[in-house]
Amino acid sequence: MAVTKTVAPEKINFAVSQGITLLGENRVQEYLSKKDSYDKNAEVHMIGHLQTNKVKYIINDVSLIQSVDSFKLAAEINRLAEKNSRSMDVLLEVNIGDEASKSGTDKGSVIELASQMQELGSVRIRGLMAIPPIGADEKVFAEMNELYMKLKEAKLPNVSADILSMGMSGDYQLAIKHGSTLVRIGTKLFGARNYMEV
Ligand SMILES: *Cc1c(COP(=O)(O)O)cnc(C)c1O
Numbered sequence: 472m473a474v475t476k477t478v479a480p481e482k483i484n485f486a487v488s489q490g491i492t493l494l495g496e497n498r499v500q501e502y503l504s505k506k507d508s509y510d511k512n513a514e515v516h517m518i519g520h521l522q523t524n525k526v527k528y529i530i531n532d533v534s535l536i537q538s539v540d541s542f543k544l545a546a547e548i549n550r551l552a553e554k555n556s557r558s559m560d561v562l563l564e565v566n567i568g569d570e571a572s573k574s575g576t577d578k579g580s581v582i583e584l585a586s587q588m589q590e591l592g593s594v595r596i597r598g599l600m601a602i603p604p605i606g607a608d609e610k611v612f613a614e615m616n617e618l619y620m621k622l623k624e625a626k627l628p629n630v631s632a633d634i635l636s637m638g639m640s641g642d643y644q645l646a647i648k649h650g651s652t653l654v655r656i657g658t659k660l661f662g663a664r665n666y667m668e669v
Contacts, residue, residue, distance in 0.1 A: 472516065474639075474657035476501065477664040480508035486660060487513045495655050496533070499525040506532060518600070518636075518655060520574045523547045535560040537600040537636055540576045542587050549591035558593045562636055563622075567615050568604035575601065581618055582625055589629050598622070598634035598652075603642060612637065612649035619650060 474495040475483050483494065487510040494509070496502040497519030506515070516535045523544050529536075530551045539545050539561045552559040563584060566575030576584050585596055599619050603611045615637055623632040638646025638654035646654060658664065 472518075472636075472653060472655045473660050474518065474655050475505075475661075476519075476657065478657075478661045480505050482661060483513075484508070484510045491660075495537075495657075499528050502532075503528060526551055530555055530559070531557070535562065535597065537562040538564045538574065540564045540566075540574050542584060545584075545588050545591055545594055549594045552593035558595060560595050560597045562598050562600040562634060563596060564600045565615065565618060567601040567611055567618075568607060570604055573602060578614070578618055582621065585622060585625065585627055585630055589627055591629070594629070596622075596627070596630040596632070598632045598636065600636035602639070603637070603646075605641070607642070609645060609649070612642075612645050616650035 472493045472495045473486050473491045476497040492513060494513050494515045495518040496515055515533045516537050517529055517533045518537045521536060521538050521544060526547050536548060536559060548559050548561065563581055564575040565578055565581055566573050567578060588594060588596060599622060601615050616635065619632065619635045622630060634653055635651050636653040636655065637651040640656055640659035643654040643656065
């Protein structure tokens with residue numbers, strides 16, 4: 472996946488023309504201002520922290536929401552998916568490093584959240600997402616993979632766990648070594664971000 476935050480649409484479309492088929496968006500506001508310029512061949516996932524009151528702006532534009540970390544958010548996605556006669560694929564975001572500054576459900580609650588979400592008929596859990604702490608020990612990646620396996624083994628009806636979204640520019644090799652099926656790359660594709668542009 473190419474992570475597009477702060478990147479101009481022309482650059483993003485160039486990446487799409489070179490074979491990138493999946494884009495990752497962080498901020499609803501920024502996405503809304505850019506999405507009409509995007510090449511329609513690219514699929515978009517929401518990967519950034521999502522507030523419940525913003526789901527309505529993206530429900531018909533993204534194919535998957537990677538940042539589900541509460542039942543409340545999942546229920547709102549379900550409500551709006553139903554209303555729009557669609558279903559939504561999601562990943563559960565896990566705060567694998569137990570960092571106070573990061574969103575994500577804590578690792579001990581993942582299966583419980585997935586079980587709770589079984590009543591949401593228009594949401595399908597496709598797997599897990601994590602942002603390991605910068606410089607995290609390899610065992611954090613291994614632990615994330617174990618959690619993903621545990622979700623698979625739980626065999627919950629609304630879960631088809633086939634995506635482990637883990638790995639960014641600085642740690643994608645380690646993530647792949649530990650079972651990642653989807654790496655989210657920004658800097659290594661587009662160069663350093665200039666936050667002043669946003
Ligand atoms: C920015 C971001 C990335 C990409 O980070 P890079 O280090 O630039 O590759 C991946 N995932 C999320 C959730 C991000 O916010």
